[in-house]
Amino acid sequence: MTTIKDIAKLSGYSIGTVSRVINHNPDVSEEARMKIEQVIQQENFQPNSNAKQLKQQSSSAITIIVKGYENMFFEGILERVQAILRDSGEEVAVAFLDEYANEVQYALQLCTAKKPKGFIFLGGNLEFFKQDFARIDVPCVLLTNTAESLHLPNLSSYTTDDRLAGYQVIEYLIKAGHREIGIIGGSASKVGSQVGFRRMQGCLEAFQENHIPYNEETNYEPSRFSMQGGYESTQRLLKKNPKITAVFAIGDTIAIGAMRAIRDMGLRVPEDISVIGYDGIEYSRYCVPRLATVHQDTDALARKGVEDLLLRLNYSHPVTHEDVPFQLVEGESVAAPRDH
Amino acid sequence: MTTIKDIAKLSGYSIGTVSRVINHNPDVSEEARMKIEQVIQQENFQPNSNAKQLKQQSSSAITIIVKGYENMFFEGILERVQAILRDSGEEVAVAFLDEYANEVQYALQLCTAKKPKGFIFLGGNLEFFKQDFARIDVPCVLLTNTAESLHLPNLSSYTTDDRLAGYQVIEYLIKAGHREIGIIGGSASKVGSQVGFRRMQGCLEAFQENHIPYNEETNYEPSRFSMQGGYESTQRLLKKNPKITAVFAIGDTIAIGAMRAIRDMGLRVPEDISVIGYDGIEYSRYCVPRLATVHQDTDALARKGVEDLLLRLNYSHPVTHEDVPFQLVEGESVAAPRDH
């Protein structure tokens, strides 16, 4: 293996100077830089990251923490994030956690064990960030939730405007003629920091503004972000409230389960029950019927998140909190209710 | 941060002995071991992996290479593999590659750059392994393809018996009454080492044994492992051969695209065209109609692959090549052809 020593010998400079060239230290003569870079090129030299990290007392890996299994939406972002990071030459570690696990606690643990140089959270519960994030001292980015209100010094966040999107979904269903609308997904709305809470807030606003009654008891059912969760919750919801004509599943994965449940109850989508999802995963464009949904801009989320992290990793750059645009896709799964 | 030095001081032994305890070296007195382990416990000491790896000249990360994007089947395995590895305290890096990329070349690159201590390949082209794998000297496991015939000294493999499963799929369709069967997916069958080739082999055997004509020109269409690939290929296939009454998509993701394409051509599944997939992803149980498919045992694949790797990483353990059982799931997407 070629080491910095070889490069030093070959270039005629000391390893100190070679190290400076590698790390873009400005205190190197143009001449030395040229020569050393040429040798590095020619030898195809890669600095040993273990040695580097040992000195710098940190690991080279950026860790991506994904909340929830079988979450196709997050997996789409994950793939993008990983690809961009890889192209930037960064090492990427990935951890999948249960959607109810404490991701900040987990990150904290990793910090003492492996000292990653940064984190990207795919999904996150603000409550956990409020409690424990202060002890994390590496740059972090939260995707699909906003941490603006927390004012943490090393946490950026990028998200869809969930409140607005939730509002538009309900408005859309109301305009289609629905009055008895069910909502599925997320934990009980009291838990103010889970994904889905802001979506729910937007929904409530839309109900109020349109004077449509909404009763959490009869029109809401919590669900995990999974097909099975959606399946079971939908059955419970429609059993306890048979008047419902439209269902808003706050994740496409949930919506898939919902559509299957409706079908298994002998009803049809959208003729008997309309369904609208959230996320805009690829599958929403292929299922039968095509799913109405809120399409989140996976690409922008991934790109902005990574750019932000890289910037803050390498320079002193302020944290950012930004909404990325979304799009309500009409699909084929929403129709006017039967009676209208 | 507590280091091995602190533990040495606190326990009254030298750092050498502490290191031996950490690494389960048998040449340590019971007394020393007890005392040192107690101090490690009490201080919650984690050895610095960078220092360790620097000495041992390898990185601590096990790298998982996933071939193909939006491959829900691989993502299911990935999540399992990652979780098991994490519970074993291993660091896990992940790389998603295009399904046609050269994964061995990529692994080779990583070997010089980061020196991972092992690889798990999710999907792999045997051709690439044949060409370049010899230069990889860390333990590797290939999942969903068999490398038995390659006789590589550090490559185990676990897979479904694709040939047999392919055989059973065609047999099943024939028993259902189909004579004009289309196959979608994989590269041209000449490329003998891609996923899908062995599935195809099984299909051909079944056709022959049952004296059903099969013509690659008119009954086959290649496709990427993606919904869009499946969608487009199915349209091409059914246009060039309208007599087809059943389609075998060699991946569920492809099958999803196929079902959508059939629908968009004004036909119904399974009334007009039967569809059967491969993989048994979760979604196959939720789509409408439920997808007939070959259910691969994700869990066994993940578990056996990881166990094998860990064993070979920590002890001298021989490579293994094993088939895991599969199951043909009938679903709702296959029916007798119209004319029968």
Added chain:
DNA sequence: CTGAAAGCGCTTACAG
């Protein structure tokens, strides 16, 4: 069974 010591490949004050 144990300790002292060399060394893994790098970075970074320090001195010049």
Added chain:
DNA sequence: CTGAAAGCGCTTACAG
């Protein structure tokens, strides 16, 4: 602008 040297935290012959 450059080099010599210390040191990051660990492992592992070596000697005893």
